[in-house]
Amino acid sequence: xxxxxxxxxxxxxxxxxxxxxxxxxxxxxxxxxxxxxxxxxxxxxxxxxxxxxxxxxxxxxxxxxxxxxxxxxxxxxxxxxxxxxxxxxxxxxxxxxxxxxxxxxxxxxxxxxxxxxxxxxxxxxxxxxxxxxxxxxxxxxxxxxxxxxxxxxxxxxxxxxxxxxxxxxxxxxx
Numbered sequence: 001x002x003x004x005x006x007x008x009x010x011x012x013x014x015x016x017x018x019x020x021x022x023x024x025x026x027x028x029x030x031x032x033x034x035x036x037x038x039x040x041x042x043x044x045x046x047x048x049x050x051x052x053x054x055x056x057x058x059x060x061x062x063x064x065x066x067x068x069x070x071x072x073x074x075x076x077x078x079x080x081x082x083x084x085x086x087x088x089x090x091x092x093x094x095x096x097x098x099x100x101x102x103x104x105x106x107x108x109x110x111x112x113x114x115x116x117x118x119x120x121x122x123x124x125x126x127x128x129x130x131x132x133x134x135x136x137x138x139x140x141x142x143x144x145x146x147x148x149x150x151x152x153x154x155x156x157x158x159x160x161x162x163x164x165x166x167x168x169x170x171x172x173x174x
Contacts, residue, residue, distance in 0.1 A: 001152075003102030003173065005029075007080045009087040009147055011140060013113035013120070014106040018162035020081035023169055029078020034086060038068045066091055073099045088143065093150050104169055105151035110140050112158045 008023070010016040024031030042064050065083055069092050072080060080101065086092050087103065096103060108116075114133055148154060153172045157165045 001102075003100060003152065005076065005078055005080070005099070005101045006169075006173065007082055007087075007096050007101045007103050008106060009082050009103055009151065010084060010106040011108065011113060011143060011147065012084045013116035014108045015116075015157050015162050015165055016081050016084075016106060019106060019157075019165050019169070020079050022162060022166045024077070024079040026166055026170055027078050030075075031079040031081065032072045032075065032077040033081040034065060034068055034072065035081075035083045037072055038064060038083075041071075042068065062089060065089070066095075069095060073101075085143075087150050088146050102152040102173060103150055104153045104155060104173075105147045106157045106165065107147070107154050108157050110137060113140065 006023070006027075008016055008020050020031055020033065038061075062085075065086055066089060069080075069082070069086065073095060076099070080096075082092075087105075093103070114136060117136070153169065155165060155168050155172060157168075160168065
């Protein structure tokens with residue numbers, strides 16, 4: 001099946017932020033990012049998504065996210081970048097399929113992701129819960145089957161630059 005529009009799924013640290021903008025540019029289309037959309041349209045007082053989630057509001061956030069994806073699909077962007085667990089919710093996958101979006105999974109190995117997250121954590125210097133490698137490994141391993149099972153395209157993004165990842169995606173989807 002040939003797709004006109006694409007949703008980018010990923011595990012945190014896989015490079016989504018750079019990749020989705022460049023991919024949309026190469027496909028000559030617009031883009032939308034579910035976490036930016038949620039921050040701009042649903043969260044108030046400048047609260048960050050991560051802070052919202054860490055205040056034990058995960059179930060509420062997942063409902064907000066599903067509603068946000070539904071709203072974004074009405075706009076029909078060429079590229080939709082998803083929050084890292086959006087693809088684990090069956091209703092979200094169903095909406096993407098019904099809207100004929102090809103789902104691209106940016107896959108990274110655990111060590112690469114852990115390294116990127118630790119680097120980002122040092123740069124953020126915020127008050128979030130510190131990175132726990134053991135918890136992260138469990139989460140990573142539990143999600144792999146879901147990410148791979150929902151993807152129409154799997155792109156390895158361990159050592160590539162964001163531009164290389166975009167080129168690999170473009171090659172895979174043509």
